[in-house]
Amino acid sequence: MLEIRSLSKSFGGVKATDNVTLDFADGSLTAVIGPNGAGKSTFFNLITGALKPDSGQILLNGVDLAGRTPPEIVRYGIGRAFQVASIFPSLTVHETMLAAVCADQRRASVLHRRFPLAETRDRAEHAMELLGLVSKRNRVAATLSHGDQKLLDIALALVLDPKVLLLDEPTAGMGTEERWRMIDKVRELWEKQKITVVFIEHDMDIVFKIAPEIVVLCYGRILATGTPEAIRRNEAVIEAYLGSEHHAGAAI
Amino acid sequence: MTELQAEQAAAVPQPEAGLQRSRYFDVLIALAAFAVLAILPMLTGSKALLDFVIRCSAFGLFATSLNLLVGYTGLVSFGHGMFFGLGAYGFGLIMQRTGVPVPVAFVATLVITTIIAAVIGAICVRLKEIYFAFVTLAFQMLIHSTILSWVSLTGGDQGLRGGIPRPAFFGIDLSNHVHLYIASCALLVIGLLLMRQIAQSPFGYTLRMIRDNANRASFVGIDVWRAKLTIFVLAALFASTGGIIMALFVSGAYPEFAYWTISGEGIFINMLGGVTTFLGPMVGTVLLLILNDTVTRLTEYYGIVLGIVILFFAIGLRKGLMDFVVEWYTQRRNGPVE
Numbered sequence: 001m002l003e004i005r006s007l008s009k010s011f012g013g014v015k016a017t018d019n020v021t022l023d024f025a026d027g028s029l030t031a032v033i034g035p036n037g038a039g040k041s042t043f044f045n046l047i048t049g050a051l052k053p054d055s056g057q058i059l060l061n062g063v064d065l066a067g068r069t070p071p072e073i074v075r076y077g078i079g080r081a082f083q084v085a086s087i088f089p090s091l092t093v094h095e096t097m098l099a100a101v102c103a104d105q106r107r108a109s110v111l112h113r114r115f116p117l118a119e120t121r122d123r124a125e126h127a128m129e130l131l132g133l134v135s136k137r138n139r140v141a142a143t144l145s146h147g148d149q150k151l152l153d154i155a156l157a158l159v160l161d162p163k164v165l166l167l168d169e170p171t172a173g174m175g176t177e178e179r180w181r182m183i184d185k186v187r188e189l190w191e192k193q194k195i196t197v198v199f200i201e202h203d204m205d206i207v208f209k210i211a212p213e214i215v216v217l218c219y220g221r222i223l224a225t226g227t228p229e230a231i232r233r234n235e236a237v238i239e240a241y242l243g244s245e246h247h248a249g250a251a252i
Numbered sequence: 253m254t255e256l257q258a259e260q261a262a263a264v265p266q267p268e269a270g271l272q273r274s275r276y277f278d279v280l281i282a283l284a285a286f287a288v289l290a291i292l293p294m295l296t297g298s299k300a301l302l303d304f305v306i307r308c309s310a311f312g313l314f315a316t317s318l319n320l321l322v323g324y325t326g327l328v329s330f331g332h333g334m335f336f337g338l339g340a341y342g343f344g345l346i347m348q349r350t351g352v353p354v355p356v357a358f359v360a361t362l363v364i365t366t367i368i369a370a371v372i373g374a375i376c377v378r379l380k381e382i383y384f385a386f387v388t389l390a391f392q393m394l395i396h397s398t399i400l401s402w403v404s405l406t407g408g409d410q411g412l413r414g415g416i417p418r419p420a421f422f423g424i425d426l427s428n429h430v431h432l433y434i435a436s437c438a439l440l441v442i443g444l445l446l447m448r449q450i451a452q453s454p455f456g457y458t459l460r461m462i463r464d465n466a467n468r469a470s471f472v473g474i475d476v477w478r479a480k481l482t483i484f485v486l487a488a489l490f491a492s493t494g495g496i497i498m499a500l501f502v503s504g505a506y507p508e509f510a511y512w513t514i515s516g517e518g519i520f521i522n523m524l525g526g527v528t529t530f531l532g533p534m535v536g537t538v539l540l541l542i543l544n545d546t547v548t549r550l551t552e553y554y555g556i557v558l559g560i561v562i563l564f565f566a567i568g569l570r571k572g573l574m575d576f577v578v579e580w581y582t583q584r585r586n587g588p589v590e
Binding site for chain 2: 048071088109116156160
């Protein structure tokens with residue numbers, strides 16, 4: 001269980017995250033939506049340690065992770081993928097996976113053996129299978145298509161066996177068809193791995209179709225949380241964000 | 253990433269193409285290389301050639317260790333030469349002042365290097381690119397001026413004079429030219445093998461991750477600061493060993509060994525030889541020393557000639573010699589790139 005307690009972060013006078021309290025149940029799939037500048041990415045950056053919160057708690061199974069460094073938080077089991085695919089351009093897909101497993105097994109400083117280590121092979125293989133990257137294993141990451149780079153980024157988070165997986169706009173920069181393929185993949189991963197998945201998404205069609213839980217952020221605050229139906233009907237959300245079009249759609 | 257960038261990346265050969273090769277293969281190559289070097293004195297009476305190989309050993313270790321920082325970790329140090337100087341002075345001083353056996357002085361010098369590199373590294377590796385480069389350079393200048401001003405210990409601008417005593421140990425007499433030659437070759441081959449092992453170990457791949465994307469590496473659970481500090485100290489040890497060979501060779505130590513131009517030469521060597529292959533810096537060392545020896549014989553405008561050569565590699569080839577060779581070979585093997 002991931003519990004966020006009164007989490008706040010300001011930049012200058014701007015409250016990017018304002019007293020956010022939220023629970024993510026184990027094995028839940030949650031979409032975080034909100035207009036540009038709503039503080040969605042900041043929220044992720046706080047949870048993963050990229051930013052230090054001004055106040056509040058981030059409890060993963062009761063352990064407070066607020067203020068810890070990214071490597072520590074990753075070790076506690078919160079993995080993340082980035083809005084712009086964040087990969088290792090000169091490594092192949094396979095090397096990327098093997099090196100990440102190595103780090104997860106605390107073997108990143110091993111000097112006396114040769115890379116790759118035999119005990120990292122199975123997990124690397126498994127992650128590549130999950131993301132459908134097996135046929136591209138020997139491709140250098142920089143030469144992959146945009147979509148495959150996003151998949152590799154997610155694989156990089158997933159190969160660490162996280163309890164919670166945070167995906168910052170997994171469909172960013174993709175065409176309509178590719179978006180749906182990606183989001184089906186995300187849903188499939190969630191079902192197979194039985195982990196907690198939280199993702200940021202702009203496409204409302206996608207959000208309402210696949211996310212059982214939705215969190216709406218606006219100006220760093222939680223505007224609403226709930227099921228797609230509840231969010232669709234929520235007056236505040238409609239006013240601030242969705243507009244009448246979706247409301248009309250929901251009414252039908 | 254644009255398509256063009258992806259294309260360019262595709263054209264770059266995989267430096268890690270041979271990663272599956274076992275370490276026994278490396279040992280085999282090292283032994284063969286050592287055997288060739290070891291029989292050289294029997295084939296030729298040329299003292300100049302042996303001297304050349306000794307200098308190649310000193311600078312080769314130094315330049316290859318710099319590539320662990322520049323090529324593998326993305327840490328461009330402009331002050332790596334300080335550890336070369338530290339090795340030369342540390343070893344020379346210990347031998348002159350204490351009279352301990354050579355191996356003891358060797359180990360003691362490496363211990364001192366470890367301590368100083370750990371302190372300097374702890375301050376430097378937190379800094380980003382250009383700041384890292386400049387602060388390492390600043391430390392180099394600090395060590396250089398310390399050597400110049402602490403006359404009672406270091407002899408100031410005169411250097412360590414009076415020769416470094418080289419008592420025989422285990423039947424090895426380093427004041428014998430051939431013995432010194434063999435010992436230098438052995439240190440070079442062992443040093444290269446160890447660095448090769450570092451480069452191909454899991455830690456070596458941790459370094460590549462940091463070079464490619466340090467931020468992502470930290471989200472994979474890697475303590476970036478610790479990894480950078482570790483390689484900074486390890487690289488310093490090999491640079492220091494190069495300095496020790498140099499001190500043995502000239503039987504002294506001079507402030508130039510710790511001057512920033514040594515660091516500059518290290519960078520030159522890496523640009524000449526290339527940073528994407530392990531042996532690139534070694535090839536660069538041989539090239540630079542040949543250039544140095546021939547050009548200084550022909551003209552006093554050594555700097556101009558060297559500058560033109562560097563420009564040729566940097567602007568003409570846009571890479572070092574070994575990068576170029578490997579790329580050419582890969583393209584030939586895989587057929588022309590469409």
